[in-house]
Amino acid sequence: MGWRITGYRESYQGRLHIDGVDAVDLLRRYGSPLFVFSEKRIRANLERLRRAALSVHPRVKICFAAKANSLLGILRVIRESGADIEVNSGGELFKALRAGFRPEQIVFNGVSKTPEELSDAIVSGIYAINVDSSYELDLIEDLSRRLNRPANIALRIVPEIGTRSHAGLQTALLTSKFGMSQAQAVECLHRALKNPRAFNLVGLHIHIGSQTPDPEPYIQAFELVWRVALALYRETGHRLRHINLGGGFPVPYLHNSRLAEMLPEKERTLFTARLDFGQVLRQALERAATIGDHLAGDLLDRLELVFEPGRSIIADAGTLLATICNIKTRPETGDTWLLLDAGYELLLSMSNYKWYYHLVAAHRADDPHTTAYKVAGPLCDGGDVYFDIEGRGRLPDYRFLPEGLAGGDPLAVLDAGAYTLAQASHYNGRPLPAVVLVTESGELQLIRRRESYQDLLYAEV
Numbered sequence: 001m002g003w004r005i006t007g008y009r010e011s012y013q014g015r016l017h018i019d020g021v022d023a024v025d026l027l028r029r030y031g032s033p034l035f036v037f038s039e040k041r042i043r044a045n046l047e048r049l050r051r052a053a054l055s056v057h058p059r060v061k062i063c064f065a066a067k068a069n070s071l072l073g074i075l076r077v078i079r080e081s082g083a084d085i086e087v088n089s090g091g092e093l094f095k096a097l098r099a100g101f102r103p104e105q106i107v108f109n110g111v112s113k114t115p116e117e118l119s120d121a122i123v124s125g126i127y128a129i130n131v132d133s134s135y136e137l138d139l140i141e142d143l144s145r146r147l148n149r150p151a152n153i154a155l156r157i158v159p160e161i162g163t164r165s166h167a168g169l170q171t172a173l174l175t176s177k178f179g180m181s182q183a184q185a186v187e188c189l190h191r192a193l194k195n196p197r198a199f200n201l202v203g204l205h206i207h208i209g210s211q212t213p214d215p216e217p218y219i220q221a222f223e224l225v226w227r228v229a230l231a232l233y234r235e236t237g238h239r240l241r242h243i244n245l246g247g248g249f250p251v252p253y254l255h256n257s258r259l260a261e262m263l264p265e266k267e268r269t270l271f272t273a274r275l276d277f278g279q280v281l282r283q284a285l286e287r288a289a290t291i292g293d294h295l296a297g298d299l300l301d302r303l304e305l306v307f308e309p310g311r312s313i314i315a316d317a318g319t320l321l322a323t324i325c326n327i328k329t330r331p332e333t334g335d336t337w338l339l340l341d342a343g344y345e346l347l348l349s350m351s352n353y354k355w356y357y358h359l360v361a362a363h364r365a366d367d368p369h370t371t372a373y374k375v376a377g378p379l380c381d382g383g384d385v386y387f388d389i390e391g392r393g394r395l396p397d398y399r400f401l402p403e404g405l406a407g408g409d410p411l412a413v414l415d416a417g418a419y420t421l422a423q424a425s426h427y428n429g430r431p432l433p434a435v436v437l438v439t440e441s442g443e444l445q446l447i448r449r450r451e452s453y454q455d456l457l458y459a460e461v
């Protein structure tokens with residue numbers, strides 16, 4: 001369970017290197033904190049997923065979930081790697097188009113889309129709007145009529161499938177805010193078919209959640225959606241073009257077995273999760289193939305399978321480099337505290353989901369990481385810490401780092417590419433850090449400049 005990834009994240013002469021580039025040098029050159037992304041790793045992650053899917057089904061569409069990271073420089077890499085995109089707002093749709101994605105490469109999700117966002121999606125002619133409710137279907141019907149253009153739609157079904165992920169990352173429960181029930185979806189499918197001037201009914205969508213550690217929820221989800229698609233075909237002869245199984249494939253974040261042992265089973269499972277995506281898909285398709293006759297088999301073969309991975313593409317491709325800005329001991333508790341220049345303003349999940357991010361001393365990567373420290377961010381908020389402030393043990397109380405760390409030392413927050421910068425805030429008047437991409441050819445590309453104090457005022461009137 002080491003943190004090294006051969007050819008990508010390694011140590012050389014004791015220092016952390018990303019695609020052969022010295023992390024300490026990067027900090028010196030671009031300042032702290034700093035996000036560093038690897039184009040090679042992004043491409044490799046996409047390729048691994050695509051190959052796994054294609055090994056079990058011939059028609060596959062991988063739509064990167066822009067919510068995980070929507071920097072234009074990252075979206076361009078994704079597009080150039082041949083992937084498509086999933087967006088969740090008018091803003092992400094705008095960025096996707098700006099990054100050069102063609103409309104037929106775009107899938108639009110969202111529980112609360114505005115008429116303006118829906119109009120933009122209809123006019124652009126995107127691959128599919130994933131309709132969240134019967135109300136939204138009415139809205140789209142009205143807009144399509146006015147725009148004199150049918151909308152490509154898929155319906156988002158929320159079954160009752162739980163996962164072992166964090167409660168906030170589960171999206172397939174009837175108690176969640178997402179999608180429509182199976183019965184509602186069936187009704188909407190028939191309504192949509194009756195009005196071809198307004199709707200081009202192309203698919204079904206389901207997303208069971210993020211960081212899902214087990215295969216069975218995917219298999220169940222596919223079975224359920226497949227049954228709906230098959231029933232529709234039998235009743236009406238309408239062939240859906242695609243089934244969208246969403247994203248959620250997990251990434252292992254915890255790279256230290258001693259820390260893993262300290263966590264409750266739920267968190268240990270969550271942060272060490274690995275899934276063989278090809279294997280999961282194979283099992284899902286095998287189960288689906290047992291349902292129905294040869295006509296069903298033909299329908300299944302011709303279906304395009306859509307996926308919306310975010311985390312599994314971008315999380316481990318991003319590293320957040322930070323600096324120890326203050327260090328103190330508390331003789332009363334025996335603790336040594338490291339206060340960094342990066343906290344939950346950049347790692348929101350750490351605070352709201354008690355998300356684990358692994359820390360490595362970038363300048364002493366090969367030294368034993370065995371000394372226990374309390375680690376915290378810079379914000380004026382007692383919750384801005386790298387442990388579970390509520391004392392419920394969902395994060396380790398201490399982090400293991402080399403002995404004798406000092407102010408000014410660089411730390412690397414690993415696997416920090418997903419749901420970090422995308423959720424970042426200016427809290428406490430902290431400008432957002434610079435972002436550097438190590439390109440495939442090993443060049444350094446600044447894809448977001450460090451914000452200035454002036455930038456803190458950019459929209460104020």
Ligand code: PLP
Nearest residue numbers: 065207210247248308309310311
């Ligand atoms: N699709 C939808 C509808 C989502 O809500 C999300 C995020 O939860 C994703 C895709 C991406 O999930 P992940 O980043 O876990 O792959």
